[in-house]
Amino acid sequence: MIAKVRKAVFPAAGLGTRFLPATKAQPKEMLPLVDKPLIQYGVEEAMQSGVQNIIIVTGRGKSAIEDHFDVSFELEHLLETRSKKDLLATVRAVSDMIDVSYVRQKEALGLGHAVLRARELVNDEPFSVILSDDVIDSEVPCLRQLIDVYEFYGAPVVALMEVPTENISAYGVVDAEPVAHAGGRDRLYRVRNMVEKPKASDAPSNLAIIGRYVLTPEVFRSLDAIEPGSGGEIQLTDGLKHLLRSRPIYGYRFEGTRYDAGDKLGFLKATVEFALKRHDLGEEFRCYLQGLKL
Numbered sequence: 001m002i003a004k005v006r007k008a009v010f011p012a013a014g015l016g017t018r019f020l021p022a023t024k025a026q027p028k029e030m031l032p033l034v035d036k037p038l039i040q041y042g043v044e045e046a047m048q049s050g051v052q053n054i055i056i057v058t059g060r061g062k063s064a065i066e067d068h069f070d071v072s073f074e075l076e077h078l079l080e081t082r083s084k085k086d087l088l089a090t091v092r093a094v095s096d097m098i099d100v101s102y103v104r105q106k107e108a109l110g111l112g113h114a115v116l117r118a119r120e121l122v123n124d125e126p127f128s129v130i131l132s133d134d135v136i137d138s139e140v141p142c143l144r145q146l147i148d149v150y151e152f153y154g155a156p157v158v159a160l161m162e163v164p165t166e167n168i169s170a171y172g173v174v175d176a177e178p179v180a181h182a183g184g185r186d187r188l189y190r191v192r193n194m195v196e197k198p199k200a201s202d203a204p205s206n207l208a209i210i211g212r213y214v215l216t217p218e219v220f221r222s223l224d225a226i227e228p229g230s231g232g233e234i235q236l237t238d239g240l241k242h243l244l245r246s247r248p249i250y251g252y253r254f255e256g257t258r259y260d261a262g263d264k265l266g267f268l269k270a271t272v273e274f275a276l277k278r279h280d281l282g283e284e285f286r287c288y289l290q291g292l293k294l
């Protein structure tokens, strides 16, 4: 029987250099899209995908993340005495939301290294990884789409997206062959090879790996075995490439829109789109945008 995916690992120990100076003293995972930090969108996606057990890999200067998911007695007391019931409920919903554990990555040695730090908490079971700066807006949560594939094949699955050639060298890229799959409508691939941040001329395809993964615990052995790769970091892509020698890995071209909220322009686009969708803000915001002389 295929084991259930119960845990989600959130690597959040990167330096966020693309978003300096905002990320000098504040983790990029806490940057708000409208009024919710990026990591909360990711945690909500995990929960909506049926994954309740959250493991956050934090680094130096990341205590804001822990505080965010913790109970804030002072704030709750203040809101209670001022009879701000709606706000109190919003604040409580965050701390009531999840069963969360933290593990530290002392140095930002790469995404693969961050995932490896979660090894003891994950233990010997399949798990998911969510990079919360990849914000995905979709009808069915992106992670759920991957878990559905995992539950069919019992093998690791990575999220894929078509990316224009001029941008491909910013991503992990797969060489993959399409697989016929009942519910998949031409979205499923079997990965043949993968390469982290290839030159555009060397990229094996235009299918990039996006920040959602369902992995099996053997990936830890692979991450242990590999040497630092692109940028001198232990890359998750390299770990998966190593795993590919002994296991099949699938890719799923998910349905939905992805925003790279770790990048300034991507973040701005996500902010506008999410604000326009809000019931309480959307209409007024739309009028404002329409009034801009662009």
Ligand code: UTP
Binding pocket: 011, 012, 013, 014, 015, 016, 017, 018, 019, 057, 105, 107, 108, 109, 110, 111, 113, 114, 131, 132, 133, 262
């Ligand atoms: P990124 O490459 O997008 O994040 O890593 P970064 O290094 O923080 O950002 P830039 O490129 O300098 O702006 C993807 C994810 O992996 C985590 C990051 O926090 C982010 O969620 N990460 C990366 C770690 O947890 N540890 C690392 O050593 C590297």
